[in-house]
Amino acid sequence: MSEIHKFLFEGLPVRGVLVRLTDAWTEVLRRRAANTSHGAYPRPVQNLLGEMTAAAMLMQSCIKFDGALVLQIFGDGPVKLAVVEVQPDFGVRATATVHGSVRDDASLSQLVNLGNAGRCAITLDPQNRQPGQQPYQGVVPLFGDAHEKLEKISDVLQHYMLRSEQLDTLLVLASDAQLAAGLLIQRLPMLGSGNLAGTQAANEDEIGINEHYNRIALLAASLQREELLTLDVDAILHRLFWQEDLRRFEPLQGTRGPHFSCTCSRERVSKMLIGLGADEAHAIVQERGEVEVGCDFCGQQYRYDAVDVIRMFHQPGATPPASNAVQ
Numbered sequence: 001m002s003e004i005h006k007f008l009f010e011g012l013p014v015r016g017v018l019v020r021l022t023d024a025w026t027e028v029l030r031r032r033a034a035n036t037s038h039g040a041y042p043r044p045v046q047n048l049l050g051e052m053t054a055a056a057m058l059m060q061s062c063i064k065f066d067g068a069l070v071l072q073i074f075g076d077g078p079v080k081l082a083v084v085e086v087q088p089d090f091g092v093r094a095t096a097t098v099h100g101s102v103r104d105d106a107s108l109s110q111l112v113n114l115g116n117a118g119r120c121a122i123t124l125d126p127q128n129r130q131p132g133q134q135p136y137q138g139v140v141p142l143f144g145d146a147h148e149k150l151e152k153i154s155d156v157l158q159h160y161m162l163r164s165e166q167l168d169t170l171l172v173l174a175s176d177a178q179l180a181a182g183l184l185i186q187r188l189p190m191l192g193s194g195n196l197a198g199t200q201a202a203n204e205d206e207i208g209i210n211e212h213y214n215r216i217a218l219l220a221a222s223l224q225r226e227e228l229l230t231l232d233v234d235a236i237l238h239r240l241f242w243q244e245d246l247r248r249f250e251p252l253q254g255t256r257g258p259h260f261s262c263t264c265s266r267e268r269v270s271k272m273l274i275g276l277g278a279d280e281a282h283a284i285v286q287e288r289g290e291v292e293v294g295c296d297f298c299g300q301q302y303r304y305d306a307v308d309v310i311r312m313f314h315q316p317g318a319t320p321p322a323s324n325a326v327q
């Protein structure tokens with residue numbers, strides 16, 4: 001079961017989140033693999049998208065915002081676009097556009113930053129956007145401070161959080177074919193609503209606030225990819241923070257937790273085909289034997305054979321004969 005676990009370090013301005021996406025992530029991969037025009041992702045692309053999915057879930061769980069969080073990479077290598085969208089109820093969908101072949105050992109920059117033009121964007125799109133209102137978007141290149149190419153998506157996002165949000169953040173991300181998982185540790189701002197202690201500090205170094213964050217971040221950074229993929233939440237938190245005073249919150253799982261969600265449906269595709277017109281739909285069936293429409297976002301394919309098309313246009317309300325259409 002997919003789950004989000006939030007925790008605080010008692011008395012310290014440091015918080016953490018651990019996510020493990022199982023069914024929510026495997027459904028992303030299942031739909032893609034079942035798509036007859038694309039097929040499954042090459043392994044390095046699958047890993048990148050899995051880490052992005054875990055990261056987007058971590059970020060959505062940290063912000064108080066009623067809208068979708070969209071994490072995108074615009075690549076200039078074989079991966080042209082990788083997108084993850086997480087809704088406020090933790091519904092998630094993800095996709096990547098891959099052109100050409102991908103080597104099995106391709107690095108992040110070989111996938112998306114070959115000509116130094118790759119970009120990472122984070123968009124916050126309000127649920128009830130007013131006419132003319134633009135969603136908030138932050139964009140960062142895939143380089144570090146010394147203009148070195150970043151080779152981990154976690155480094156790109158840590159950089160983004162520090163530069164755009166002034167938040168010290170540590171991320172550990174990992175994914176395979178069964179699981180997308182991530183750990184986030186963040187220093188809470190001393191001023192504003194995130195300030196748990198309610199105190200003001202002129203110099204956070206002076207009062208030792210950074211010292212606590214630095215110690216905890218160092219512990220978190222020791223988490224290995226294999227551990228993140230194989231240990232359960234209790235084991236991971238114990239392994240890293242057994243000497244710390246942790247306050248854990250009720251996990252978000254089941255109906256309140258992360259789940260796969262795409263807005264496509266057979267009904268919506270049918271409406272679109274009806275809009276196309278009977279002549280056009282029949283012509284496609286005549287030419288190809290069926291009408292096939294794939295969802296751009298999740299890869300789900302919807303198929304209509306001749307009987308489906310006749311039923312759609314000519315027999316409103318009638319009981320249709322059984323068809324062998326695959327959904």
Ligand SMILES: [Zn+2]
Binds near residue numbers: 262263295296298299
């Ligand atoms: Zn879809």
